[in-house]
Amino acid sequence: MRIPPPLRPNLRRLVLSVVVLTALIMLATAFHASYRVQRHMLMDNALESNHAYAAKLAESVEGFLDAAQQQLAHSAEVLGEGFDDESVLLKESERLWLQTDSFNAVGITDAQGVIRATAPRQLHLAGQVSQSTGGQQALEARRPLISAPYLSPAGNLIVFLSHPVFTRKGKYLGYVGGAIRLKHKNILNSLLGKHYYRDGSYIYVVDQTRRLLYHPDPARLGTMVGANAIIDNVLEGGSGSGSVRNSQGIDMLAGYAPVPLAGWGIVAQRPLESTLAPLDSLMMNVLGRTAPIALLTLLAFWALAYFIARPLSLLARQARQMDASPAAARIQRIRSWYFEAAELKRAMLIGIALLQQKLGAAHLDAQTDPLTGLQNRRGLARALDGLTALQRPFSILALDIDHFKRVNDTHGHDIGDVVLQKLAGLLRSESRPSDILCRNGGEEFIVLLPDTREDAAAGIAERLRRKVETADMPHGDTITISLGVSHWPGGAAAIEEVLKRADQALYRAKKMGRNQVVRASETTL
Structure with missing residues (x-):
C-alpha cells in the first residue's frame, strides 16, 4: 500500500503568500511612515506657529512698554520746569491718563515720596506719602523702571512704570508713574486678548518671579507657576518652541519669546491632541487612495507568482512519478523558461555540497x-x-x-x-x-x-x-x-x-x- 506524502503548501502558494505578506508589510510601513511624517509636520507647524505668534506678541508688548516709557519721559521733561506748580502737575497727570489707555492710574510723586497729583482724581491720594512697592522702587532707583508685580494697599495686583523727574541742572525732583492693574481691564488685556482661543490653545505671560501677569483664566492671575522647562528658557531670555506638559497634565506644543525690557516671558501653546486631531482623517484619505493601487499590485504579483511557480510545480509533480516509464518524456516537455528551473537538480546537489562544507567549517570554527x-x-x-x-x-x-x-x-x-x-x-x-x-x-x-x-x-x-x-x-x-x-x-x-x-x-x-x-x-x- 502506497503511503501518500504529507500535505505541504506548494510553491505557488508560498510565493504568493510571501509576495502578499511583503506587499502588506510595505503598505503598512509606508502608511506608518506617512503617519509619522504627517504627525511630525503638524507638530512642527504648530510649534513654529506658536513661536511666531509668541514672538509677535512679545514684540507688541515690548513696543507698548517702550512707548509708555517714552510718554513718561516726555511728561518728566515737562514736569522738570513746573514741578512746583500744582496746576501743571494735575494737568500733566490727567493728560497722561486720558490721552492713551496705557495706564489704569497715573501719579506724580516728589523726592520725599509725597504724592503731588493723581489721575483720576477720585483716588484722593494727593498729599499722602506713597506706600506702594513700585513707588518705593522708583524713589530708590531714580531711573526708568518697570516694577515686578505687587499688591497695592487696596489689594490690586499692579505693575508700575515710572520715570524720574530732574531739573535741567540735574536735581532730582521725584517721579511720574503709571499703574497697570492686572486684575482689571488693562492694556495687556487689549494687546493679548485678541488671541482666538481655539482647540484649547491659549497664551500667558510670566515675570521673573514666575508670577502669572496674564492668563485666560482670571483666577490664575498673580499665582506662581511651578517647574516648567519652557518658562525656565524664556525667563533666561530664550526664544523658541518645545513640547511641555501643563499644570493640568495636558501635553502642549508651546512657542515662547521674551520681553527684554520688562524681563517677562510670553508663551503661546496648543494641546497636542488638538494639533493631531486632523491626522486621522488625513490618514484615512491616504489609505483610500493607496488601497486600489495596492490591490492591482497584488493581482499583478499573483499572476507573476503563478508563471514563476508553474515549471517547478510540474517538475515536482513528475518527481513523484519517477518510476513511470514516460516520466523522462514528460519532463522534457515541461517548458523551463528560466535557468533555475532547468538546472534544478544540479543546483540542489551543488547547494547541498556547499552547505555541508560550510557547516563543517562553521562547526570547526565553533x-x-x-x-x-x-x-x-x-x-x-x-x-x-x-x-x-x-x-x-x-x-x-x-x-x-x-x-x-x-x-x-x-x-x-x-x-x-x-x-x-x-x-x-x-x-x-x-x-x-x-x-x-x-x-x-x-x-x-x-x-x-x-x-x-x-x-x-x-x-x-x-x-x-x-x-x-x-x-x-x-x-x-x-x-x-x-x-x-x-x-x-x-x-x-x-x-x-x-x-x-x-x-x-x-x-x-x-x-x-x-x-x-x-x-x-x-x-x-
Whole structure:
C-alpha cells in the first residue's frame, strides 16, 4: 500500500503568500511612515506657529512698554520746569491718563515720596506719602523702571512704570508713574486678548518671579507657576518652541519669546491632541487612495507568482512519478523558461555540497580558539565526552603563564597575543598527534594526554616547562609556566573532579613559587 506524502503548501502558494505578506508589510510601513511624517509636520507647524505668534506678541508688548516709557519721559521733561506748580502737575497727570489707555492710574510723586497729583482724581491720594512697592522702587532707583508685580494697599495686583523727574541742572525732583492693574481691564488685556482661543490653545505671560501677569483664566492671575522647562528658557531670555506638559497634565506644543525690557516671558501653546486631531482623517484619505493601487499590485504579483511557480510545480509533480516509464518524456516537455528551473537538480546537489562544507567549517570554527588555533572550551568539552564515552584513560596538564599580566602591562596586549601564539606553537611541537591541546581562556591552557599515566604526564610537563623556559619570546624576555597534572583512570570517576584536581595542582605550583610542575597525587589541596 502506497503511503501518500504529507500535505505541504506548494510553491505557488508560498510565493504568493510571501509576495502578499511583503506587499502588506510595505503598505503598512509606508502608511506608518506617512503617519509619522504627517504627525511630525503638524507638530512642527504648530510649534513654529506658536513661536511666531509668541514672538509677535512679545514684540507688541515690548513696543507698548517702550512707548509708555517714552510718554513718561516726555511728561518728566515737562514736569522738570513746573514741578512746583500744582496746576501743571494735575494737568500733566490727567493728560497722561486720558490721552492713551496705557495706564489704569497715573501719579506724580516728589523726592520725599509725597504724592503731588493723581489721575483720576477720585483716588484722593494727593498729599499722602506713597506706600506702594513700585513707588518705593522708583524713589530708590531714580531711573526708568518697570516694577515686578505687587499688591497695592487696596489689594490690586499692579505693575508700575515710572520715570524720574530732574531739573535741567540735574536735581532730582521725584517721579511720574503709571499703574497697570492686572486684575482689571488693562492694556495687556487689549494687546493679548485678541488671541482666538481655539482647540484649547491659549497664551500667558510670566515675570521673573514666575508670577502669572496674564492668563485666560482670571483666577490664575498673580499665582506662581511651578517647574516648567519652557518658562525656565524664556525667563533666561530664550526664544523658541518645545513640547511641555501643563499644570493640568495636558501635553502642549508651546512657542515662547521674551520681553527684554520688562524681563517677562510670553508663551503661546496648543494641546497636542488638538494639533493631531486632523491626522486621522488625513490618514484615512491616504489609505483610500493607496488601497486600489495596492490591490492591482497584488493581482499583478499573483499572476507573476503563478508563471514563476508553474515549471517547478510540474517538475515536482513528475518527481513523484519517477518510476513511470514516460516520466523522462514528460519532463522534457515541461517548458523551463528560466535557468533555475532547468538546472534544478544540479543546483540542489551543488547547494547541498556547499552547505555541508560550510557547516563543517562553521562547526570547526565553533570549537577553535581564533588567536592560537587550539581548541576552545567547547572543543575541550567535546574531546572529554569522546574520551569518557570510550572509557579511554588520560592525563590532564593544566598550565598557566607566570606573570602574564606583567607582559601585557609592559609590552602591550598585541605582544601578549604573540606570546600566547608562541606558546601554542611550543605545545604543538612537544605534543603527539593524539594529544588534545586547548586554550581554556586568557593565559590558561589544558592538554589532554590519552593513554598516559600521571607519572609519564608529569615527565611530559617537565619537558614542556624547560622548553618554554629556554624559548625566545617576541618581547625579548623569557617566560615561564606552572603546570598541574592529574589523571582520569576511567570508570565512574567524575571528570569534573579530575579537572578540579589539575587546577588545584596548578594553584599549588603557583603558590610554591611558579615555574614548576605539581602532580595532583602529591598535593593535599
